[in-house]
Amino acid sequence: MTEPVAFHATPRFPRGFRCASRNVGLKPSARDLTLFASDRDAAAAAVFTRNHFPGAPVILGRETLRAGVLRAVIANSKVSNVATGQAGVDNARRMARAAALELGTTADKVLVSSTGVIGVPLPIEKIERGVVGMTAELQDDPMVGAEGIMTTDSHPKALSASVGEATITWVAKGSGMIEPNMATMLSYIFTDAALDAATLDRLLREAVSGTFNMLSVDTDTSTSDTCAILANGAAGPVDEAEFLRVLRAGCTRMTEVLARDGEGAEHLLRVSVRGALTALEARVVAKSIVNSPLVKTMVHGADPNVGRLLMAVGKCFTCTIVPASTDAWINGFQVVGRGERLAFDDAVVRETLSREVVDIEVSLGVGDGSATAYGCDLTKGYVDENAAYYSS
Amino acid sequence: MTEPVAFHATPRFPRGFRCASRNVGLKPSARDLTLFASDRDAAAAAVFTRNHFPGAPVILGRETLRAGVLRAVIANSKVSNVATGQAGVDNARRMARAAALELGTTADKVLVSSTGVIGVPLPIEKIERGVVGMTAELQDDPMVGAEGIMTTDSHPKALSASVGEATITWVAKGSGMIEPNMATMLSYIFTDAALDAATLDRLLREAVSGTFNMLSVDTDTSTSDTCAILANGAAGPVDEAEFLRVLRAGCTRMTEVLARDGEGAEHLLRVSVRGALTALEARVVAKSIVNSPLVKTMVHGADPNVGRLLMAVGKCFTCTIVPASTDAWINGFQVVGRGERLAFDDAVVRETLSREVVDIEVSLGVGDGSATAYGCDLTKGYVDENAAYYSS
Numbered sequence: 001m002t003e004p005v006a007f008h009a010t011p012r013f014p015r016g017f018r019c020a021s022r023n024v025g026l027k028p029s030a031r032d033l034t035l036f037a038s039d040r041d042a043a044a045a046a047v048f049t050r051n052h053f054p055g056a057p058v059i060l061g062r063e064t065l066r067a068g069v070l071r072a073v074i075a076n077s078k079v080s081n082v083a084t085g086q087a088g089v090d091n092a093r094r095m096a097r098a099a100a101l102e103l104g105t106t107a108d109k110v111l112v113s114s115t116g117v118i119g120v121p122l123p124i125e126k127i128e129r130g131v132v133g134m135t136a137e138l139q140d141d142p143m144v145g146a147e148g149i150m151t152t153d154s155h156p157k158a159l160s161a162s163v164g165e166a167t168i169t170w171v172a173k174g175s176g177m178i179e180p181n182m183a184t185m186l187s188y189i190f191t192d193a194a195l196d197a198a199t200l201d202r203l204l205r206e207a208v209s210g211t212f213n214m215l216s217v218d219t220d221t222s223t224s225d226t227c228a229i230l231a232n233g234a235a236g237p238v239d240e241a242e243f244l245r246v247l248r249a250g251c252t253r254m255t256e257v258l259a260r261d262g263e264g265a266e267h268l269l270r271v272s273v274r275g276a277l278t279a280l281e282a283r284v285v286a287k288s289i290v291n292s293p294l295v296k297t298m299v300h301g302a303d304p305n306v307g308r309l310l311m312a313v314g315k316c317f318t319c320t321i322v323p324a325s326t327d328a329w330i331n332g333f334q335v336v337g338r339g340e341r342l343a344f345d346d347a348v349v350r351e352t353l354s355r356e357v358v359d360i361e362v363s364l365g366v367g368d369g370s371a372t373a374y375g376c377d378l379t380k381g382y383v384d385e386n387a388a389y390y391s392s
Numbered sequence: 393m394t395e396p397v398a399f400h401a402t403p404r405f406p407r408g409f410r411c412a413s414r415n416v417g418l419k420p421s422a423r424d425l426t427l428f429a430s431d432r433d434a435a436a437a438a439v440f441t442r443n444h445f446p447g448a449p450v451i452l453g454r455e456t457l458r459a460g461v462l463r464a465v466i467a468n469s470k471v472s473n474v475a476t477g478q479a480g481v482d483n484a485r486r487m488a489r490a491a492a493l494e495l496g497t498t499a500d501k502v503l504v505s506s507t508g509v510i511g512v513p514l515p516i517e518k519i520e521r522g523v524v525g526m527t528a529e530l531q532d533d534p535m536v537g538a539e540g541i542m543t544t545d546s547h548p549k550a551l552s553a554s555v556g557e558a559t560i561t562w563v564a565k566g567s568g569m570i571e572p573n574m575a576t577m578l579s580y581i582f583t584d585a586a587l588d589a590a591t592l593d594r595l596l597r598e599a600v601s602g603t604f605n606m607l608s609v610d611t612d613t614s615t616s617d618t619c620a621i622l623a624n625g626a627a628g629p630v631d632e633a634e635f636l637r638v639l640r641a642g643c644t645r646m647t648e649v650l651a652r653d654g655e656g657a658e659h660l661l662r663v664s665v666r667g668a669l670t671a672l673e674a675r676v677v678a679k680s681i682v683n684s685p686l687v688k689t690m691v692h693g694a695d696p697n698v699g700r701l702l703m704a705v706g707k708c709f710t711c712t713i714v715p716a717s718t719d720a721w722i723n724g725f726q727v728v729g730r731g732e733r734l735a736f737d738d739a740v741v742r743e744t745l746s747r748e749v750v751d752i753e754v755s756l757g758v759g760d761g762s763a764t765a766y767g768c769d770l771t772k773g774y775v776d777e778n779a780a781y782y783s784s
Contacts, residue, residue, distance in 0.1 A: 052713035053706035053731065083702050083715075085732045118699020119733030218685040219611075221707035223699070293610040293685075294778055301779030307510020307615070310475050314445035315613035321444035339445065340477045341511030380772040386686055387693030 005249035011142050011158040014167035014192035015234035016040060020137035021148025024130025026078040026116075026123060033127060034148030035134050036073040036171070036188060037103055042232035044070035045201035046111065047208055049225035056081045056088035056122075057112040060096065061226060064111055068197025070230050073188055074099035074131065075113035075149050077173075081122040082114075082223040091122040098128045102135055113186050115151055115173065115224050142171050142190075149173045149186055152385055157257050163246045166193035166235035170250045174217070174258030187212060187227040187254065193243055194233035203244050204229050211251035214283065215374045217262035218382070219291045259374040260356075264381025267299050268374070271360045276369035277320040284319055286373035288312045289360060296378035302353040304346060306335040313362060325365030331358060397641035403534050403550040406559035406584035407626035408432060412529035413540025416522025418470040418508075418515060425519060426540030427526050428465040428563070428580060429495055434624035436462035437593035438503070439600055441617035448473045448480035448514075449504040452488065453618060456503055460589025462622050465580055466491035466523065467505035467541050469565075473514040474506075474615040483514040490520040494527055505578050507543055507565065507616050534563050534582075541565045541578055544777055549649050555638045558585035558627035562642045566609070566650030579604060579619040579646065585635055586625035595636050596621050603643035606675065606765045609654035610774070611683045651766040652748075656773025659691050660766070663752045668761035669712040676711055678765035680704050681752060688770035694745040696738060698727040705754060717757030723750060 013019070016039040026032040046065045048058045064070075074095055081088045092114070096107040103110075114122060146156035153173050160169040172187035195203070208227055260268040271289045276282035289295055292312040298305045309328050313321060323339030331352035335344050352358075358377075405411070408431040418424040438457045440450045456462075466487055473480045484506070488499040495502075506514060538548035545565050552561040564579035587595070600619055652660040663681045668674035681687055684704040690697045701720050705713060715731030723744035727736050744750075750769075 050709050051703060051706035052708070052711075053702045053715055080699070083699055083728070083731060083733050085730075117697070118702065220684050220686045220700075220703060223703050223706060292612050293774070294612045297775055297778035300775065303780060305509070305511075307472070307475055308612075310445045310510065311443060311612060311615050314443035314615060316444070317442050319444075323445055336475070338477075339475060341475050378775060380775045382685070383689055383692065383770060383772045383775060386689035388695060 005161050005246050007250070007253065008160045011160040011169060012167065013140055013142055013169050014190050014232070016192055016232045017169065017190045018138035018140055019142060019145035020134045020139060021144050022130060022134060025126045026076060031148040032077050033130050034075045034145045035099060035131065035138070036145055036190070037138055038071055038230060038232040040232050040234070041069050041071055041109065042230040043195060043197040043200055044068055044228060044230045045197055045204050046226060046228035047204060049222055051221050051223045053083060053223045055114060055224045056084055056092040057114045058224060058226060059089055060092040061111055064108060067108065069109055070111055071105040071109040072099055072103055073111045073113065073228065075115070075186060076127060077149055077151050078116040079120050079122050080114050080116045080118050080224050082118040084119070084121060088122065091124040094124050095127055098131045102131050111228055113224070113226050115149060115186055118223060142169050146171045146173070152263055154261055157254065159250050159253055161246050161250055163193060163238050163243045166191055166238045168246055168250055170254045172254050172258060174261060186224065189229040191229070191231045192234035193231050193238040194236050195231045195243070199240070200229050200231055203247055206244060207248045207251045210372070211248065211255045214286065214372060215255045215259055216287060216291050217259065217376060255374045259376050262376035263385045264379040265376030266379055267377040268357045269296070269299055269360070269376055270357065270372060270374055272370070272372045273362045273364065274370040275364040275366060277367040279369040279371060281319040282369040282371035285313055285316050285362065285364065286371045288316050289362065290373040290375035293378055296375070299353060299358050300377035300379050302350055304330060304335060304349040304353060306341050309360065309362070310336060310339070320366050321364065322366055327363045327365070329361040331355065397553050397638050399642070399645065400552045403552040403561060404559065405532055405534055405561050406582050406624070408584055408624045409561065409582045410530035410532055411534060411537035412526045412531060413536050414522060414526060417518045418468060423540040424469050425522050426467045426537045427491060427523065427530070428537055428582070429530055430463055430622060430624040432624050432626070433461050433463055433501065434622040435587060435589040435592055436460055436620060436622045437589055437596050438618060438620035439596060441614055443613050443615045445475060445615050447506060447616045448476055448484040449506045450616060450618060451481055452484040453503055456500060459500065461501055462503055463497040463501040464491055464495055465503045465505065465620065467507070467578060468519055469541055469543050470508040471512050471514050472506050472508045472510050472616050474510040476511070476513055480514065483516040486516050487519055490523045494523050503620055505616070505618050507541060507578055510615060534561050538563045538565070544655055546653055549646065551642050551645055553638050553642055555585060555635045556630050558583055558630045560638055560642055562646045564646050564650060566653060578616065581621040583621070583623045584625065584627035585623050585630040586628050587623045587635070591632070592621050592623055595639055598636060599640045599643045602764070603640065603647045606678065606763065607647045607651055608679060608683050608765065608767050609651065647766045651768050654768035655777045656771040657768030658771055659769040660749045661688070661691055661752070661768055662749065662764060662766055664762070664764045665754045665756065666762040667756040667758060669759040671761040671763060673711040674761040674763035677705055677708050677754065677756065678763045680708050681754065682765040682767035685770055688767070691745060691750050692769035692771050694742055696722060696727060696741040696745060698733050701752065701754070702728065702731070712758050713756065714758055719755045719757070721753040723747065
């Protein structure tokens with residue numbers, strides 16, 4: 001067993017990183033434009049959405065990341081600049097140029113992100129005017145940047161932890177349209193460790209695979225998903241294995257934070273599957289359970305309707321499922337044995353389901369593949385938020 | 393163009409079929425046990441759920457259908473007899489024997505179905521006692537049987553239509569845990585046409601493929617899905633092509649009725665995809681849209697947030713999607729052209745989204761595969777019903 005990772009009580013930036021955020025008129029009054037900047041060039045890597053309709057910032061971001069060097073990230077909320085054609089890509093380039101001009105760098109070292117409504121032209125003039133003077137406002141609290149990228153998130157999300165002399169800081173936003181397939185909606189990781197771009201790319205993909213890519217709020221894969229890591233080297237070299245361990249721990253924690261703050265969510269749902277034929281099959285089964293509307297409403301209602309767990313396992317048609325070897329637990333209480341519902345104390349399991357964090361474990365008994373998926377309950381709050389998102 | 397199929401104003405049974413239903417104490421007072429009977433042996437075929445945890449009635453039903461002959465169907469609601477092990481299968485056999493004894497036939501000619509809560513022992517004694525005397529109550533209205541198999545359905549569901557001298561009658565129940573993968577929850581089709589079991593099997597699979605198998609209320613595949621067809625030959629031979637045409641039309645209509653009565657639903661959502669590379673890809677894209685919680689809440693909120701349509705198309709990672717050739721329409725109004733959101737009259741599209749039936753069409757422009765999927769909106773009613781289903 002390795003030591004658990006200790007996150008800082010108050011999140012802080014690695015050496016050389018700062019941020020600022022402002023309202024520039026995209027939202028009525030909340031902060032809607034954010035700048036993250038390094039005081040020197042940082043090696044960088046990123047993973048983006050696999051959605052076939054990537055937003056203009058994702059199209060541009062793939063191009064920008066090819067060189068593996070970033071100085072800054074500029075991100076706006078409210079309008080996602082997706083499904084906006086060539087004009088959208090042109091606007092994303094203008095946004096990179098505006099940030100570069102403000103920071104005294106070049107546009108090819110600025111990652112652009114936009115999050116919000118799809119299919120609406122980006123108000124680029126507001127952003128170009130709005131970014132002017134932000135350099136003077138750059139400060140040390142990552143929460144300020146986290147606040148600037150929120151959409152329907154109920155709170156800003158940032159974490160930090162140490163790796164030797166270096167620091168890793170995570171800043172993310174989530175909430176809805178979340179079943180990342182490469183990364184979560186927007187997630188930025190900053191570090192002052194000295195790591196080259198190729199190493200960062202490999203470590204990021206390793207960390208994301210079991211964390212952000214196992215998160216689902218609603219099965220809907222965003223067109224803007226972006227997870228980028230910037231390493232400016234200010235703290236010098238680090239032990240790579242330890243760096244990966246902390247990186248993975250922070251991605252896991254941030255995944256849980258995003259799941260718990262899923263639109264309308266009242267519970268964090270963690271589903272661990274073991275004994276699958278392969279790791280891939282474990283992922284499929286864990287995702288099937290965490291995404292099942294009937295499991296999600298069961299958690300919401302704190303009702304131990306364990307047949308729904310079996311249903312969600314059983315609908316994984318492509319996986320090897322043997323009812324007679326399938327067991328399941330809810331928060332540590334075994335509720336299914338050899339494919340049959342066990343007699344259990346209904347009141348006790350009901351109480352345990354009402355806790356904020358609900359852990360479902362399934363043992364398939366056919367191999368040694370395992371995986372954990374992260375999600376949340378399905379509530380009337382989700383329906384409320386999404387039946388009126390566009391107009392709001 | 394062929395003639396549209398005219399359904400009878402009041403559904404009726406084919407010659408030789410009757411049904412009865414009763415309360416036998418599984419529910420407080422509603423009908424919970426139903427018997428459908430033919431006055432002679434009927435050729436029969438059925439398709440069942442692909443869920444890895446099939447209910448005991450499905451396990452037994454697969455065995456029963458091997459001979460291709462049925463005299464009756466006995467179905468109870470409230471308890472599904474799923475995840476109940478060998479005792480469950482034994483109880484399903486006892487249920488078949490009880491019906492056979494009552495009707496004067498043998499248990500191997502009785503199809504058993506159970507629908508309701510998973511993982512609860514079937515109260516078989518209540519069923520054995522309750523079925524006694526039901527033969528005397530057999531009558532001609534299929535709605536009586538439809539009422540007896542309801543769970544959370546808001547109304548009983550039956551249809552009938554003529555094929556030459558013969559009649560086809562559909563009786564079904566649906567509501568939740570519905571993304572059939574072979575058939576919908578429980579759907580029985582009765583006809584007096586003379587068709588052998590092998591032909592029935594082939595025609596049933598053809599009809600189900602584009603209808604019940606394209607229905608999804610909530611992506612959750614039931615452990616009890618059963619769609620059976622019984623043909624007792626009382627009306628003599630029919631034209632097979634015409635029979636299939638009417639069979640498919642009735643399955644389509646019943647699919648729409650089931651989708652519209654999905655748990656909490658206020659709209660029927662029909663999603664037609666054309667121009668896909670293959671028919672299979674068209675099915676994947678149509679299902680992705682009809683199952684997207686963000687599309688479903690958009691329909692519920694009557695809010696033309698067309699970016700969500702593109703998102704749902706774009707997350708079909710395994711399909712050929714070319715943004716520049718993708719168009720989309722909502723109730724006939726084009727909202728997406730060449731992958732971009734078009735300018736459209738928001739108020740008009742909003743009004744059209746508030747209609748009971750919402751048609752979404754997507755043209756992918758990369759081939760000639762097409763498919764239609766059937767679903768419903770996602771409402772607070774769905775959350776309400778399913779956060780408290782077990783206890784109710």
